[in-house]
Amino acid sequence: MGISGIDSLTYGVADVAASRRFFEDWGLTLLDGAPDSAPVLQLADGGTICLRAASDAALPALPPGYGQAPPSTMREVIWGVHHASDLQAIEAELGRDRLVTRDADGTLHTRDDLGYAIGFRVTRRKALTHEAVRDNGPGRIGRIDARAEAALPYRVRQQRMVHLVYWVPRQSQQMLQFYVERLGFHVTESVKNVGHFLRCGASGDHHNLFLQTRGDNFGFQHVAFELRNIDDVMFCGQHMEQQGWKSHLGPGRHVLGSNVYWYFWCPAGGIVEAGCDLDFITDHWPAKELEVVPAGGSSWFVRAEDAGLRPGHGDWPQFKA
Numbered sequence: 001m002g003i004s005g006i007d008s009l010t011y012g013v014a015d016v017a018a019s020r021r022f023f024e025d026w027g028l029t030l031l032d033g034a035p036d037s038a039p040v041l042q043l044a045d046g047g048t049i050c051l052r053a054a055s056d057a058a059l060p061a062l063p064p065g066y067g068q069a070p071p072s073t074m075r076e077v078i079w080g081v082h083h084a085s086d087l088q089a090i091e092a093e094l095g096r097d098r099l100v101t102r103d104a105d106g107t108l109h110t111r112d113d114l115g116y117a118i119g120f121r122v123t124r125r126k127a128l129t130h131e132a133v134r135d136n137g138p139g140r141i142g143r144i145d146a147r148a149e150a151a152l153p154y155r156v157r158q159q160r161m162v163h164l165v166y167w168v169p170r171q172s173q174q175m176l177q178f179y180v181e182r183l184g185f186h187v188t189e190s191v192k193n194v195g196h197f198l199r200c201g202a203s204g205d206h207h208n209l210f211l212q213t214r215g216d217n218f219g220f221q222h223v224a225f226e227l228r229n230i231d232d233v234m235f236c237g238q239h240m241e242q243q244g245w246k247s248h249l250g251p252g253r254h255v256l257g258s259n260v261y262w263y264f265w266c267p268a269g270g271i272v273e274a275g276c277d278l279d280f281i282t283d284h285w286p287a288k289e290l291e292v293v294p295a296g297g298s299s300w301f302v303r304a305e306d307a308g309l310r311p312g313h314g315d316w317p318q319f320k321a
Helices: 016-026 084-094 173-182 230-242
Strands: 003-013 040-042 048-053 073-081 108-111 117-122 160-167 186-191 195-199 209-212 219-226 247-254 260-265 271-276 288-290 298-301
Touching (some): 003 160, 016 040, 073 084, 073 219, 084 108, 173 186, 230 247, 230 260, 230 271
Parallel strands (some): 073 117, 160 209, 186 288, 219 271
Antiparallel strands (some): 040 048, 108 117, 195 209, 247 260, 260 271
């Protein structure tokens, strides 16, 4: 159906000012014109993060699966499509069995099969291009008479949002069927008792959505942001720790997707991932079914205390009695 990736996320948060500061430190740009009570921050490709007070009655309601409502979390994802005809096809398909509304700017709003708020619009993101990193190695000289860009510190700019992760209960096979059969997502890889990595029908990313199973855990877990290279990831994480934000996991490199990662706890809800070097997948890739996550999930990690840990570990407010 021409779905290409994440255009925008809306969060409902307990502390708008802290959430805004976090995303500015993370490498997003505050847009002019939005009120201080509802700031909008932008990535290099034009994707946006919209922050709202959790008490804002205009926010989409949380899905019914939350046992205890977290004070801050992501409330709605807007997926981008290529053409207006893609929107019409989605509206017709989903309108068969659920309410689909269209707002003044043409964005569709509805719910998936577990009640997460989702939307669709003709994408406002732009394609990004970057010069390849000029580096040197044995038998390969890419940089002559010049320092590397990363020889001196710099502030990074987050380039785009790559994927979302939801926890889904074990019995929720219908979520997989909804995204694949109703919205045209493709399964890249599945891991038994762990989850399904899905990519949009018009995307080459290893995954744009991960449906993760961990007991009865339910809710939004994280959004991943893409940076240009590993130096960007390291400078991003270094800056965040210098600003007092708490690392969740990383730095390291995933096996599934191959990307470098560094995760941080986010005051807007859940965690965020800075990454680079994600696998690019075509229709020649056969969907893989794995019994276990290879190498425990990470091919390497920097901190000894990260051994055996995966994204989403730790205390989460929605899982507390």
